Structures are given as structure tokens and as C-alpha cells.
């Protein structure tokens with residue numbers, strides 16, 4: 258699917274519809290010392306020999322595209338998610 262570079266959508270801060278710049282969202286590197294990571298490690302290393310790791314047999318083939326939308330007026334950023342799975346998504350030039 259091709260997405261336009263900017264869309265007009267609601268901004269919480271401006272309390273109105275404004276133009277937003279779209280950018281594809283990529284998750285950052287997970288932190289090894291974050292609380293959730295430490296908790297998960299503890300969970301799997303518990304007991305004698307530890308717990309078996311949960312393995313996903315069938316991975317999802319597609320992702321719901323997530324964008325970062327930046328308001329052109331106040332520069333506030335928010336997530337812009339299309340609630341449909343698709344294989345390919347790109348921003349229009």
C-alpha cells in the first residue's frame with residue numbers, strides 16, 4: 258500500500274485537525290537492564306534447570322503498519338496505526 262507523506266488528522270494538543278508528517282515507525286533496541294527484561298529472565302531461569310522457553314511455531318506473515326505522525330503546528334508526535342495487516346507499505350515520494 259502506498260501512503261501519502263502527510264495526512265490531515267486529529268491533534269490532541271491543538272484540539273483540531275491539522276496536517277501531520279508521516280514517518281515509518283521502527284522499534285528501538287531492547288534494553289537488557291529494563292525492568293520487564295529482567296523480570297522475564299528471572300521467570301525463565303527460575304527453579305532447577307529453569308523453565309523452557311516459549312517458542313512460537315507459526316509466525317505472523319504480515320504486520321500492521323505503524324507510523325509516527327508529527328503535527329505541523331505544535332510538533333507533537335503520536336502513533337498512527339492502520340488496523341489492517343499488509344505485506345508491504347511505503348510512503349509516496
Ligand SMILES: [Zn+2]
Nearest residue numbers: 268271328331
Ligand atoms: Zn498539534
